[in-house]
Amino acid sequence: MEHYDVCVIGAGYGGATVAALLAKSGRRVALIDKTPVAGGKVQTVDRKGYRFEMFGAVGIPAHDSRFHELVEELDIGDQVEFLIPEGDAASVRYKTPAGEWRVMYSPLRQTGAPKEMEDLRRVFDATDEDLDAMAKLYATALSLTDDEIAALDDVGMLEWMKPFGLPSGLESQICMNLNTLFVVAVDRLAASEAILAMRQQVLGGAGRYSVGGYARLAEACANYVVKQGGVFLSRQRVKRIVVDGGRVVGVETDRGELRADAIVSNAGIQPTVLALAGAEHFPSDYVDRVTALEPSWAIAGYRYVLDERIFDAALIPIFSDQSWLDEARYQDMARGVWPDVPLIAVDVPSEFDPSLSPVPGHQIANCQVFCSPDPRSTQWKEAIERADEILNELWPDLEDHIIRKEPYGPRAISSLSRDSVLPGCGGEAVGLAQVVGQVGSMKPDPRTPLPGLYLVGCDAGGRGAGTHQAVDSGFNVAAMVDADLG
Numbered sequence: 207m208e209h210y211d212v213c214v215i216g217a218g219y220g221g222a223t224v225a226a227l228l229a230k231s232g233r234r235v236a237l238i239d240k241t242p243v244a245g246g247k248v249q250t251v252d253r254k255g256y257r258f259e260m261f262g263a264v265g266i267p268a269h270d271s272r273f274h275e276l277v278e279e280l281d282i283g284d285q286v287e288f289l290i291p292e293g294d295a296a297s298v299r300y301k302t303p304a305g306e307w308r309v310m311y312s313p314l315r316q317t318g319a320p321k322e323m324e325d326l327r328r329v330f331d332a333t334d335e336d337l338d339a340m341a342k343l344y345a346t347a348l349s350l351t352d353d354e355i356a357a358l359d360d361v362g363m364l365e366w367m368k369p370f371g372l373p374s375g376l377e378s379q380i381c382m383n384l385n386t387l388f389v390v391a392v393d394r395l396a397a398s399e400a401i402l403a404m405r406q407q408v409l410g411g412a413g414r415y416s417v418g419g420y421a422r423l424a425e426a427c428a429n430y431v432v433k434q435g436g437v438f439l440s441r442q443r444v445k446r447i448v449v450d451g452g453r454v455v456g457v458e459t460d461r462g463e464l465r466a467d468a469i470v471s472n473a474g475i476q477p478t479v480l481a482l483a484g485a486e487h488f489p490s491d492y493v494d495r496v497t498a499l500e501p502s503w504a505i506a507g508y509r510y511v512l513d514e515r516i517f518d519a520a521l522i523p524i525f526s527d528q529s530w531l532d533e534a535r536y537q538d539m540a541r542g543v544w545p546d547v548p549l550i551a552v553d554v555p556s557e558f559d560p561s562l563s564p565v566p567g568h569q570i571a572n573c574q575v576f577c578s579p580d581p582r583s584t585q586w587k588e589a590i591e592r593a594d595e596i597l598n599e600l601w602p603d604l605e606d607h608i609i610r611k612e613p614y615g616p617r618a619i620s621s622l623s624r625d626s627v628l629p630g631c632g633g634e635a636v637g638l639a640q641v642v643g644q645v646g647s648m649k650p651d652p653r654t655p656l657p658g659l660y661l662v663g664c665d666a667g668g669r670g671a672g673t674h675q676a677v678d679s680g681f682n683v684a685a686m687v688d689a690d691l692g
């Protein structure tokens with residue numbers, strides 16, 4: 207039976223990062239994924255010559271990110287080229303309380319330039335006083351020390367924002383952005399996580415993509431593992447983590463068994479503990495805690511190929527004052543009471559990298575809207591139908607230019623990431639919800655109570671938004687495993 211130093215289950219951004227970094231430090235690594243390619247939830251696939259994001263993906267921060275550090279650390283700059291658009295790459299569509307649609311084109315790194323301030327006045331009817339309040343909010347967020355931020359682990363973001371007294375339009379803009387970054391209710395989102403991401407966004411900008419697709423760096427990490435003498439076993443599902451003598455010793459896949467000194471799982475904390483290893487190998491209070499963990503929401507939407515440039519920017523958020531979601535509004539949606547505009551984010555990868563389309567001028571886009579993470583729920587269908595109505599209102603000729611339109615929901619997310627092992631879980635867009643009670647010291651430790659078993663990705667070990675959190679976790683967990691292996 208083949209023996210490795212480390213076996214990594216899952217080649218999402220967390221798994222791919224930890225595998226590559228451990229391979230770099232001389233460990234013999236087996237990286238295993240149930241799907242054909244690396245990237246997990248943000249994998250890029252080929253469809254009839256088009257490079258396609260399975261789910262929309264852009265990185266935050268754009269500059270000076272953990273992605274940049276990883277490329278440098280592995281010295282793979284020749285394989286991964288980041289694309290960060292200059293100029294007005296975002297176009298905001300805001301529906302006023304009076305029902306008028308307003309448009310705002312803006313750069314992905316806001317600078318507070320006079321034109322940006324003028325746009326905020328025009329689109330959100332913001333007064334000088336309102337803009338001062340917003341400036342104070344950002345200045346406070348930027349001036350907090352690390353300890354002051356950590357002290358906000360137990361404070362909800364909406365509560366932290368309230369004293370600044372933002373008017374509803376500017377509040378909506380910030381809250382919809384936070385919903386989009388974390389895919390959880392803004393009132394329950396931990397202020398510590400939110401402020402960190404806002405700072406990264408202000409200092410490093412909002413849109414990072416890479417030539418050839420968002421998953422390029424994850425693919426390069428998998429190749430790196432192989433180059434260093436390890437293996438990338440794609441299309442192999444890990445069925446069981448093998449435990450012997452009170453510690454993990456290997457994994458059983460649908461093609462056989464392999465042995466390793468350490469197992470790092472990117473398959474999600476609940477599937478790893480409750481299904482792959484088995485609850486019987488953990489203390490009962492740990493199992494109870496893992497069972498009670500709450501996932502982020504899911505994102506449903508459509509993948510499009512269009513026969514001409516219909517969407518006029520790389521990133522298009524669409525919202526009204528009713529669109530951003532706190533817990534009460536999310537529960538309303540679950541009961542069938544929808545806002546006038548469901549919060550929609552349109553990502554247009556071909557605006558970042560036109561070479562994704564084999565036909566010049568064709569557009570590849572992804573429309574996204576929030577829904578329940580339960581793979582069995584049908585709420586996502588209503589969410590995308592409602593999003594469709596809004597898109598057709600804003601771009602009346604959209605339907606005439608569709609070459610391909612693929613709907614997706616939480617079941618599709620689960621199939622490319624974690625299995626559903628508990629009711630209501632599996633289709634989450636991010637991973638563990640970054641809400642009060644689940645971040646900072648309350649976040650699960652990557653080192654599980656079962657010796658030799660570690661967690662990586664958006665459930666443990668990292669901070670930040672989406673894939674940036676997964677890569678951050680990959681760095682931290684690689685250092686931990688390396689130290690433990692000695």
Ligand SMILES: Cc1cc2nc3c(=O)[nH]c(=O)nc-3n(C[C@H](O)[C@H](O)[C@H](O)COP(=O)(O)OP(=O)(O)OC[C@H]3O[C@@H](n4cnc5c(N)ncnc54)[C@H](O)[C@@H]3O)c2cc1C
Pocket residue numbers: 215216217218219220221238239240241244245246247248261262263264265266442443444445472473474505506574619621622623624625634635636637662663664665671672673674676
């Ligand atoms: C629609 C959508 C839009 C998003 N937009 C953005 C965005 O714009 N920017 C951003 O940064 N983030 C975005 N995210 C969130 C981001 O994709 C995730 O937070 C991140 O990719 C999670 O990474 P991860 O390493 O935790 O794990 P995952 O990506 O979930 O990877 C887990 C991997 O484990 C594998 N696996 C699981 N079980 C097994 C098993 N038993 N055997 C073998 N392999 C297994 C899976 O196949 C998968 O490859 C989006 C997510 C969705 C769904």
